[in-house]
Amino acid sequence: MPAVLQAVLTVLHPLNLLLISIGVTAGIGVGALPGLTATMAIALLVPFTFGMNVVHALVLLGGIYCGAIYGGSYAAILINTPGTPAAIATTFDGFALARKGHAYRAIVVATIASAIGGLVGVFFLLFLSPPLARASLRFGPPEFFWLTVFGLTIIATISPKSTVKGLIGGAVGLLIGTIGIAPIEGNVRFAFGTVALQNGITLIPALIGLFCLPEILDMIGSRYHRETAIPYRSQRHMLRRVWRLMARKPWLLLRSSVIGTVIGIVPGAGANIAGMVSYNEAVRVSKTPEKFGHGAIDGITASEAANNAGVAGSLVPLLTLGIPGAPPAAVLLGALLLKGMRPGAELFTVHAAVTYTFMFSLVIANIVLLPLGLMLGRAASKVVSGLPITLLAPLVFFLSVIGSFSIQNNVADVYVMLALGVVGYIGRRAGFQPGPIVLGLILGAMCEQGLVQSILMGRAAGTPLAIFFTRPISLVLIALTVVSAAWPMLARMRQRHTPAVAAAHTHPIVEEKRDA
Amino acid sequence: MRRDRVAAAILFCAGLFGWAEAQRYGTLSRLFPQVVAVALMLLSLILLLQSLTAGARRAAVAYRAQRAAGERPDARGVILALLVIVAWTLLLELLGFWTTSVLAFALLVYVLRAPDQRAATVWKTIFAGVLLVTLFVLLFRITLRVPLPEGLFW
Numbered sequence: 148m149p150a151v152l153q154a155v156l157t158v159l160h161p162l163n164l165l166l167i168s169i170g171v172t173a174g175i176g177v178g179a180l181p182g183l184t185a186t187m188a189i190a191l192l193v194p195f196t197f198g199m200n201v202v203h204a205l206v207l208l209g210g211i212y213c214g215a216i217y218g219g220s221y222a223a224i225l226i227n228t229p230g231t232p233a234a235i236a237t238t239f240d241g242f243a244l245a246r247k248g249h250a251y252r253a254i255v256v257a258t259i260a261s262a263i264g265g266l267v268g269v270f271f272l273l274f275l276s277p278p279l280a281r282a283s284l285r286f287g288p289p290e291f292f293w294l295t296v297f298g299l300t301i302i303a304t305i306s307p308k309s310t311v312k313g314l315i316g317g318a319v320g321l322l323i324g325t326i327g328i329a330p331i332e333g334n335v336r337f338a339f340g341t342v343a344l345q346n347g348i349t350l351i352p353a354l355i356g357l358f359c360l361p362e363i364l365d366m367i368g369s370r371y372h373r374e375t376a377i378p379y380r381s382q383r384h385m386l387r388r389v390w391r392l393m394a395r396k397p398w399l400l401l402r403s404s405v406i407g408t409v410i411g412i413v414p415g416a417g418a419n420i421a422g423m424v425s426y427n428e429a430v431r432v433s434k435t436p437e438k439f440g441h442g443a444i445d446g447i448t449a450s451e452a453a454n455n456a457g458v459a460g461s462l463v464p465l466l467t468l469g470i471p472g473a474p475p476a477a478v479l480l481g482a483l484l485l486k487g488m489r490p491g492a493e494l495f496t497v498h499a500a501v502t503y504t505f506m507f508s509l510v511i512a513n514i515v516l517l518p519l520g521l522m523l524g525r526a527a528s529k530v531v532s533g534l535p536i537t538l539l540a541p542l543v544f545f546l547s548v549i550g551s552f553s554i555q556n557n558v559a560d561v562y563v564m565l566a567l568g569v570v571g572y573i574g575r576r577a578g579f580q581p582g583p584i585v586l587g588l589i590l591g592a593m594c595e596q597g598l599v600q601s602i603l604m605g606r607a608a609g610t611p612l613a614i615f616f617t618r619p620i621s622l623v624l625i626a627l628t629v630v631s632a633a634w635p636m637l638a639r640m641r642q643r644h645t646p647a648v649a650a651a652h653t654h655p656i657v658e659e660k661r662d663a
Numbered sequence: 664m665r666r667d668r669v670a671a672a673i674l675f676c677a678g679l680f681g682w683a684e685a686q687r688y689g690t691l692s693r694l695f696p697q698v699v700a701v702a703l704m705l706l707s708l709i710l711l712l713q714s715l716t717a718g719a720r721r722a723a724v725a726y727r728a729q730r731a732a733g734e735r736p737d738a739r740g741v742i743l744a745l746l747v748i749v750a751w752t753l754l755l756e757l758l759g760f761w762t763t764s765v766l767a768f769a770l771l772v773y774v775l776r777a778p779d780q781r782a783a784t785v786w787k788t789i790f791a792g793v794l795l796v797t798l799f800v801l802l803f804r805i806t807l808r809v810p811l812p813e814g815l816f817w
Contacts, residue, residue: 189809311710315674318703322681322696329692336688336696337681360748365743367775368736538788542773544748545764545796553809558756565752569745577670595695602694605681 154503157202158511163504166203167210167511171519175221179527181228181355181543181550185215185418193482201486201501206508208482209250212475213265213512215521216418216458219281220257220451225250225531226543232350232453235585238358239305239598240275240439246620247265247442248380250532251491254524255389256444257451258517264452265402265513266410268459273506276463283412283464283472288604289615292294292597293624295590296415296421300631301427305440305582306459313583316574321594323348324478331603343559352551353588357581359547361566366540377531378618386521392444397427399445400452407453411460414470418457419589425453433632433651459509466494466502468536667714671707678703743774759814761800768792 157163170192177188188211196204219231222243237257243597244253271279286294299317306313326337327347338344393400410421415453429449430439439446461472464481469490471477480490488494494502531539551564571581605611615621680723681700685693685757769789776785803809 159811168726279775311706311713313679315703315706315710318706321678322677322703323697325696325699332689332692334688334692336692357798364741364744365736368738368741535788537772537775537777540744541768541792542795544751544771545768545799547758548752548764549799549803551761551810552755552811553803553807556810558812558816561752561755565749570812577735579667598695599691603691 150499153500157504158507166207170210171214174211175218177469178215178223179220179230181222184231188215189478205505209508210512214437217261224253229361236422236450244442248378250528256447258520260448260451261455262513262517264404264456268408268456269509271408272459288597288600290620295594297628302583304427304430317587320584321591323582324588324591331599332384350556352560355547356564356567357571361572361575363540364572366536403452403454404448407456408460411457412463418454421449421457422454669709675707683706750775759816760811762816
């Protein structure tokens with residue numbers, strides 16, 4: 148207990164509060180730029196902590212991590228491009244709301260949800276770390292396989308107009324994900340002798356290409372019809388109005404935060420998947436699922452609460468077992484080791500004061516995120532809304548190029564971004580959305596590895612397929628998968644029996660108005 | 664709808680190609696891509712069948728009516744912008760990141776200008792763009808230490 152008390156006092160020191168605020172601000176700045184991820188934000192800023200003492204370094208890096216994951220929502224809302232992969236699900240409703248002139252409203256929702264999600268995640272980190280970390284280690288290849296299959300069922304939710312097109316998009320994403328070296332035998336697949344493709348398709352350039360370039364080309368195509376990409380409507384007392392709306396659904400916030408934390412704890416899953424799964428669950432449970440994808444604040448809440456809760460979640464296995472739950476946590480592991488702190492029991496005994504200071508600094512970071520996020524978000528939404536398309540479209544493309552390049556300092560990534568962007572634009576004109584493709588791309592590698600490793604494990608045990616259906620966690624995930632896959636179909640059948648809703652769904656003009 | 668039929672045909676061919684190409688790899692390396700390729704082919708066939716039904720034909724008629732009544736995208740502008748964007752990407756290493764970006768940015772602003780827009784407004788937009796590009800290049804090169812391609816110029 149003295150260590151905890153000491154940690155609380157340390158974190159409240161003005162210098163630490165300042166460092167947390169600087170970290171959150173820097174994180175928001177980097178996360179908001181398409182292509183610059185939370186991992187990159189921490190990696191870029193780690194060298195600045197070399198000369199600092201361990202407490203100052205950790206509180207700064209914790210602030211950067213929280214800020215960067217939240218900052219990804221800005222680009223998702225304002226230009227329909229997730230600033231970080233964790234914000235993919237935020238684009239579904241965030242940009243739709245921005246196009247209606249409510250960009251700042253979407254940012255306020257994202258800010259509140261991120262802060263609350265982050266705080267719930269830290270609660271788990273503080274009080275439930277050891278048992279949760281042990282549970283996460285029970286995930287083997289079959290569980291990872293079923294987790295990804297469960298993740299893929301989200302396609303049915305994010306493609307309400309045509310499930311077949313959504314599934315095709317998912318399959319295309321999975322196929323693109325197989326480009327490069329095979330995870331087990333090491334064959335180079337679908338590279339066609341190109342060195343750049345041997346390492347596979349990097350997620351971020353693919354993400355920028357599929358989300359960003361089609362949006363730029365759409366902006367250009369519509370520039371005679373609208374002056375700016377998104378209009379801006381000022382509303383007074385926005386924070387109070389949004390909070391009243393969100394406070395009516397405390398379960399949505401809590402459920403999304405818990406989903407984010409739990410998925411964040413599973414090593415390899417991370418905030419990217421957490422946001423998607425949480426969004427899917429929000430749609431499944433909602434009484435008005437038809438509003439999702441058209442600017443529903445519940446969609447933004449679900450995605451943002453989950454991805455920021457995933458920050459603390461990813462630190463649970465890191466601090467207790469030394470296994471990073473997500474790539475940014477892996478960079479943090481490096482920073483911990485540099486400071487002579489070895490994750491595990493030692494962190495909670497020898498270095499308990501420092502460890503708890505780090506954990507409490509995340510509480511402060513999530514609290515600080517609220518005023519800082521609202522302030523920066525208001526400025527960002529005003530600036531982007533004020534830019535004419537003739538300036539915004541080239542600027543967004545420039546940021547896409549620089550963001551894709553900086554991932555690996557490789558021009559090949561820019562080519563990948565461009566190629567997938569053109570494919571994404573043509574696909575969009577034909578009714579294929581980028582969400583399912585990206586989902587397939589994200590989950591593909593984990594799905595394949597889980598499948599092949601499980602088969603090898605099964606062969607060794609003499610029962611190649613039984614391994615998929617005999618482990619308790621796998622059975623739970625199979626049940627969740629069946630429910631998640633069947634739910635949208637059941638919901639649609641139920642809607643067809645409700646005359647008013649059925650009419651709204653089948654009448655093309657109503658559908659178009661809802662899109663507008 | 665016709666575009667669905669075309670998409671289904673292209674995607675079926677992509678699936679078939681993926682399946683055939685994967686035949687060359689080892690058993691464990693080809694398992695996953697082939698399963699996905701078969702799924703893609705099956706889904707493409709379902710899309711094709713859906714596009715041939717009477718419901719799809721009605722939807723196509725409604726869609727065409729909607730398009731005729733609504734906004735039409737500026738196809739010429741999109742193609743020109745795409746050409747500039749492709750040139751921008753291909754010349755990055757040759758000319759240098761800053762030089763290519765400034766040139767392409769200015770060209771894109773010029774291509775996207777409205778026919779009745781005043782020259783002064785276009786120049787102002789180009790100037791703002793060049794300033795922003797320069798600021799971002801400096802931020803990435805100096806603060807974030809990203810080695811952007813220098814090429815012939817900078």
